[in-house]
Amino acid sequence: xxxxxxxxxxxxxxxxxxxxxxxxxxxxxxxxxxxxxxxxxxxxxxxxxxxxxxxxxxxxxxxxxxxxxxxxxxxxxxxxxxxxxxxxxxxxxxxxxxxxxxxxxxxxxxxxxxxxxxxxxxxxxxxxxxxxxxxxxxxxxxxxxxxxxxxxxxxxxxxxxxxxxxxxxxxxxxxxxxxxxxxxxxxxxxxxxxxxxxxxxxxxxxxxxxxxxxxxxxxxxxxxxxxxxxxxxxxx
Amino acid sequence: xxxxxxxxxxxxxxxxxxxxxxxxxxxxxxxxxxxxxxxxxxxxxxxxxxxxxxxxxxxxxxxxxxxxxxxxxxxxxxxxxxxxxxxxxxxxxxxxxxxxxxxxxxxxxxxxxxxxxxxxxxxxxxxxxxxxxxxxxxxxxxxxxxxxxxxxxxxxxxxxxxxxxxxxxxxxxxxxxxxxxxxxxxxxxxxxxxxxxxxxxxxxxxxxxxxxxxxxxxxxxxxxxxxxxxxxxxxxxxxxxxxxxxxxxxxxxxxxxxxxxxxxxxxxxxxxxxxxxxxxxxxxxxxxxxxxxxxxxxxxxxxxxxxxxxxxxxxxxxxxxxxxxxxxxxxxxxxxxxxxxxxxxxxxxxxxxxxxxxxxxxxxxxxxxxxxxxxxxxxxxxxxxxxxxxxxxxxxxxxxxxxxxxxxxxxxxxxxxxxxxxxxxxxxxxxxxxxxxxxxxxxxxxxxxxxxxxxxxxxxxxxxxxxxxxxxxxxxxxxxxxxx
Numbered sequence: 050x051x052x053x054x055x056x057x058x059x060x061x062x063x064x065x066x067x068x069x070x071x072x073x074x075x076x077x078x079x080x081x082x083x084x085x086x087x088x089x090x091x092x093x094x095x096x097x098x099x100x101x102x103x104x105x106x107x108x109x110x111x112x113x114x115x116x117x118x119x120x121x122x123x124x125x126x127x128x129x130x131x132x133x134x135x136x137x138x139x140x141x142x143x144x145x146x147x148x149x150x151x152x153x154x155x156x157x158x159x160x161x162x163x164x165x166x167x168x169x170x171x172x173x174x175x176x177x178x179x180x181x182x183x184x185x186x187x188x189x190x191x192x193x194x195x196x197x198x199x200x201x202x203x204x205x206x207x208x209x210x211x212x213x214x215x216x217x218x219x220x221x222x223x224x225x226x227x228x229x230x231x232x233x234x235x236x237x238x239x240x241x242x243x244x245x246x247x248x249x250x251x252x253x254x255x256x257x258x259x260x261x262x263x264x265x266x267x268x269x270x271x272x273x274x275x276x277x278x279x280x281x282x283x284x285x
Numbered sequence: 286x287x288x289x290x291x292x293x294x295x296x297x298x299x300x301x302x303x304x305x306x307x308x309x310x311x312x313x314x315x316x317x318x319x320x321x322x323x324x325x326x327x328x329x330x331x332x333x334x335x336x337x338x339x340x341x342x343x344x345x346x347x348x349x350x351x352x353x354x355x356x357x358x359x360x361x362x363x364x365x366x367x368x369x370x371x372x373x374x375x376x377x378x379x380x381x382x383x384x385x386x387x388x389x390x391x392x393x394x395x396x397x398x399x400x401x402x403x404x405x406x407x408x409x410x411x412x413x414x415x416x417x418x419x420x421x422x423x424x425x426x427x428x429x430x431x432x433x434x435x436x437x438x439x440x441x442x443x444x445x446x447x448x449x450x451x452x453x454x455x456x457x458x459x460x461x462x463x464x465x466x467x468x469x470x471x472x473x474x475x476x477x478x479x480x481x482x483x484x485x486x487x488x489x490x491x492x493x494x495x496x497x498x499x500x501x502x503x504x505x506x507x508x509x510x511x512x513x514x515x516x517x518x519x520x521x522x523x524x525x526x527x528x529x530x531x532x533x534x535x536x537x538x539x540x541x542x543x544x545x546x547x548x549x550x551x552x553x554x555x556x557x558x559x560x561x562x563x564x565x566x567x568x569x570x571x572x573x574x575x576x577x578x579x580x581x582x583x584x585x586x587x588x589x590x591x592x593x594x595x596x597x598x599x600x601x602x603x604x605x606x607x608x609x610x611x612x613x614x615x616x617x618x619x620x621x622x623x624x625x626x627x628x629x630x631x632x633x634x635x636x637x638x639x640x641x642x643x644x645x646x647x648x649x650x651x652x653x654x655x656x657x658x659x660x661x662x663x664x665x666x667x668x669x670x671x672x673x674x675x676x677x678x679x680x681x682x683x684x685x686x687x688x689x690x691x692x693x694x695x696x697x698x699x700x701x702x703x704x705x706x707x708x709x710x711x712x713x714x715x716x717x718x719x720x721x722x723x724x725x726x727x728x729x730x731x732x733x734x735x736x737x738x739x740x741x742x743x744x745x746x747x748x749x750x751x752x753x754x755x756x757x758x759x760x761x762x763x764x765x766x767x768x769x
Binding site for chain 1: 558561
């Protein structure tokens with residue numbers, strides 16, 4: 050069930066705050082409103098809130114700094130993963146606050162987030178073509194998308210058959226089916242995300258006027274499901 | 286027929302078969318573009334009435350002239366307007382509802398920065414005067430069914446290929462080069478800047494037009510991509526749509542921007558469009574013509590998409606190169622099974638003949654029984670194997686001075702007889718290869734004409750025939766998985 054009221058409210062709030070893009074938490078809430086799985090998370094403002102936050106989550110967790118000034122969180126030292134105890138998380142938060150790049154930025158808070166189960170990294174994206182409107186994209190993560198540009202585009206709304214053909218079109222498609230002794234991942238889970246993002250009544254079509262670009266990178270896909278671990282929506 | 290379809294046909298038929306034509310821009314001295322248009326229309330055998338429009342002359346090229354569009358004795362189906370840009374809006378504003386379609390040839394509108402306002406004024410004026418607008422900045426229309434033409438020496442034969450071109454010059458090339466290759470048109474419209482009627486409207490017309498079986502589009506920029514996508518997707522490739530897209534690379538895009546004054550989309554979106562709607566993208570004018578020709582001549586078979594191809598002809602190296610190239614296009618030139626090879630071996634063909642597929646038959650073999658040996662070869666193949674397509678290739682230079690009988694004709698007839706013995710079995714393409722010498726070229730021209738009259742698509746080289754087969758395969762596969 051799509052929560053369109055919540056989805057529009059998220060965008061409206063970012064507009065009021067004059068943001069160029071949704072922050073990661075808002076982006077994930079937008080995805081969640083369309084039924085895309087995102088990790089359980091709690092937003093905190095400082096190290097003293099860590100213990101309470103962890104009660105609602107299952108370790109291991111990741112900590113991510115939330116700041117409108119920081120585009121690339123990892124590069125700024127704003128991401129720490131695989132943390133298991135409250136002490137580890139508190140230390141991570143304090144270290145981030147003390148780092149020069151983050152200390153000088155406007156910080157909205159810190160996102161404590163459950164880690165997704167391991168799987169294949171996929172990228173799902175969106176871009177608005179000046180003539181054809183929203184396009185949805187899929188590619189394999191990492192080197193496949195960054196170096197080889199092994200991606201497939203379709204004009205929204207895509208059908209299930211379109212989504213299936215997008216995956217089949219990738220040169221690295223064999224990786225999804227379990228090349229080199231790895232387990233096959235759920236193609237249905239990827240197709241499901243492509244339809245929720247780029248299908249009829251999906252996120253990109255419904256918010257075509259507001260969303261200029263979208264990146265779900267990575268979407269981690271296992272044998273059974275797909276979780277959007279990072280999300281970025283650039284507003285038009 | 287759906288009601289919407291009938292409405293579209295009713296709206297556009299006066300454009301494709303106008304009963305009355307007004308010509309603006311012809312002079313008493315002759316020699317202007319509009320005078321040339323009048324001459325061409327007469328030579329083409331136009332049967333309706335032509336009204337030259339002139340501010341003072343009583344007569345133009347022997348036809349009574351009128352002061353304005355509104356003063357013509359009958360309402361005008363099609364007005365050809367070729368006067369200086371700044372005079373056009375006023376002229377159309379005063380048409381007084383007497384003109385259905387006005388094609389504005391004149392340049393100096395939206396394709397240049399200083400003409401953008403004038404183009405807006407033109408659109409408003411046409412609306413005020415009650416005319417639908419084609420162009421501006423185009424060359425005209427070619428519609429054999431209405432004996433309407435802007436092209437010199439266009440064929441009067443009414444065909445099944447409907448074309449929309451955003452370039453006028455390329456439109457001329459498509460008609461002239463296309464007809465030499467065997468294309469016959471249901472229409473060709475140069476749309477220029479598409480200030481009012483654009484490619485989408487004409488695409489909708491061709492899709493419902495019973496005369497049109499295949500649609501070709503030369504596009505530099507799409508005005509309304511959403512509608513284009515929706516129209517194509519709705520049509521489910523029921524008629525093949527072949528798109529020659531200018532400006533698919535960023536360098537080409539810069540050229541496109543300066544040419545028609547609109548930015549073109551990214552290449553990725555065109556690939557997406559073709560995957561989702563089944564339209565066929567081509568890269569060159571020749572590929573465009575070759576692809577239209579295959580769909581004009583051959584009926585796609587969605588139940589059995591083309592994959593296995595038999596190559597048959599003279600030229601060993603040519604066969605080998607083609608086998609490699611066809612494999613890259615997704616076509617199989619696979620060796621025959623035992624039954625076929627045994628059958629061919631039983632024909633006891635002369636040494637030097639390869640019978641595995643590709644079948645390489647030196648001229649000496651083809652000459653046996655005055656070329657009728659080909660019928661036995663093809664009969665054996667069709668009777669024992671299941672190819673989806675047969676490409677017969679003849680290196681004409683090898684035939685020169687070798688024979689007095691009509692071997693070439695016999696070969697083609699043999700192929701046709703086997704075709705009709707096994708109806709619906711395999712598509713048939715003919716490749717007539719020439720070395721460019723005058724007598725060989727002459728021979729090729731003669732045989733091309735004969736083959737085309739028999740409904741056989743003819744290509745210059747194996748590569749061209751291969752691209753055309755790959756397009757046929759794409760169309761068949763799309764219809765197979767997604768057809769209506």
